Amino acid sequence: MARHSDTFVCQSCGAVYGKWAGRCEACGEWNTIQQEASEAGPPGSLAGAAGGSVKTKGKKIEFTALSGSTEEAPRLLTGNNEFDRACGGGLVPGSALLIGGDPGVGKSTLLLQVASGLAKTGANIAYISGEEATAQIRLRAKRLGVEKTSVHLASATSLRDILATLKAERPDAVIIDSIQTLWSDTLPAAPGTVTQVRACAQELVRFAKSSGCIVLLVGHVTKDGQIAGPRVVEHMVDAVLYFESEQGRDFRILRAVKNRFGAAHEIGVFEMSTDGLREVANPSELFLTGGDAAVSGAAVFAGIEGTRPVLVEIQALVSPSSLASPRRAVVGWDGARLSMLLAVLDARAGLDFGRNDVFLNVAGGLRIAEPAADLAAAAALCSSLFDSPLPRDRVVFGEVALSGAVRPVNQTEARLKEAKKLGFSGALAPTGAQSGTLRVSEAETLADLVKWARNP
Numbered sequence: 001m002a003r004h005s006d007t008f009v010c011q012s013c014g015a016v017y018g019k020w021a022g023r024c025e026a027c028g029e030w031n032t033i034q035q036e037a038s039e040a041g042p043p044g045s046l047a048g049a050a051g052g053s054v055k056t057k058g059k060k061i062e063f064t065a066l067s068g069s070t071e072e073a074p075r076l077l078t079g080n081n082e083f084d085r086a087c088g089g090g091l092v093p094g095s096a097l098l099i100g101g102d103p104g105v106g107k108s109t110l111l112l113q114v115a116s117g118l119a120k121t122g123a124n125i126a127y128i129s130g131e132e133a134t135a136q137i138r139l140r141a142k143r144l145g146v147e148k149t150s151v152h153l154a155s156a157t158s159l160r161d162i163l164a165t166l167k168a169e170r171p172d173a174v175i176i177d178s179i180q181t182l183w184s185d186t187l188p189a190a191p192g193t194v195t196q197v198r199a200c201a202q203e204l205v206r207f208a209k210s211s212g213c214i215v216l217l218v219g220h221v222t223k224d225g226q227i228a229g230p231r232v233v234e235h236m237v238d239a240v241l242y243f244e245s246e247q248g249r250d251f252r253i254l255r256a257v258k259n260r261f262g263a264a265h266e267i268g269v270f271e272m273s274t275d276g277l278r279e280v281a282n283p284s285e286l287f288l289t290g291g292d293a294a295v296s297g298a299a300v301f302a303g304i305e306g307t308r309p310v311l312v313e314i315q316a317l318v319s320p321s322s323l324a325s326p327r328r329a330v331v332g333w334d335g336a337r338l339s340m341l342l343a344v345l346d347a348r349a350g351l352d353f354g355r356n357d358v359f360l361n362v363a364g365g366l367r368i369a370e371p372a373a374d375l376a377a378a379a380a381l382c383s384s385l386f387d388s389p390l391p392r393d394r395v396v397f398g399e400v401a402l403s404g405a406v407r408p409v410n411q412t413e414a415r416l417k418e419a420k421k422l423g424f425s426g427a428l429a430p431t432g433a434q435s436g437t438l439r440v441s442e443a444e445t446l447a448d449l450v451k452w453a454r455n456p
């Protein structure tokens, strides 16, 4: 096998360079380029397999039609509703998933619970840890109360051994905790480097596709907030789920950022307790602060996370500033979006936030990315500016255009239904939002919002 001299690989995006550089030109990260011994080509490539001088002809591929009868294998349900939901309704046989998250967020805990849930349904489940000894995992299982389930436990890091075992044991699903600890002896690079992570993930994904075994890979996020070799692994797997927590809070969100077999942006909500992760079936309760006393600056946003409606309180504080350039701070929302909204409120509704500090907070630690939150944020801002509380039994949603118009948003029906379910009696929504049961005040432009906030 022809071996080139060492190459330099970006540990963040996997870009390969001939010489070292301080900054990766592909992804813009600093200090991520490391020297790695490598083969002539990626593992399994033509160059890698035959030293770059391939003479043999390829085999002709047979095409088939789009239509045809492919038996859809039933999805494997873990019995953990929040996990199943985040995966798009259970695990698809032969699929590979990546579950990423900060150290200590609870990935191993979650997957051990998922493994025992699957084992309870009679499936053959393997849990291979490269980080912890089996004794440690047994202790955790005991703490979680799942030590009686028939999960096949092992502690190993050699990819060759793991694949040989899996081929012999043929489990329905295997959990690898974590992908960064595996190493393939065909590569000279150290475990945890992009080359190793990529090669091991690729082999395991190939195994999943060829055997029908479900492969769940745990990926650690590095200190600077990235899974080592995140992009290379994300492309290979069928679904990428991030397990997130807000500092100092007990709840955890499992968020699908990619899913070939279901809706992306689907979330599962959990709460970390002394005996493991508990499912939170109704997350709106977490994100609504409750309390009957109406205070100014709070609006309830009827949002959608994936396919699930979630109500969350948006809080704003507008106070006179002593600074030459007043402060703008935002938690749980996009800062640029706040600046835009303030500019539109200024230009289209004549509200002057210019001499005020503005703080915006999404209650409960949720992070909102939907444009539909514009109107709710605007409502909270107006309410704080006027020091006039909004009615606590109304939800607000709608996208605000630069012209000051309020645009309709998707899934209006689902938002209103959830509001009704949680005891809200009305909504401020874009024109056209109809509901048989809720009183909907329609907002066509920001002027309607301002009128409503002044005199709700």
Ligand code: TYD
Residues within 6 Å of the ligand: 101, 102, 103, 104, 105, 106, 107, 108, 109, 110, 140, 143, 144, 272, 273, 274, 275, 276, 277
């Ligand atoms: P762990 O699953 O080991 O995290 P990861 O695999 O993502 O690194 O979880 C570790 C944290 O979870 C640790 O701080 C203790 C806490 N924990 C509980 O609060 N309750 C429990 O029942 C368990 C098992 C862990």
Ligand code: MG
Residues within 6 Å of the ligand: 107, 108, 109, 131, 177
């Ligand atoms: Mg762990």
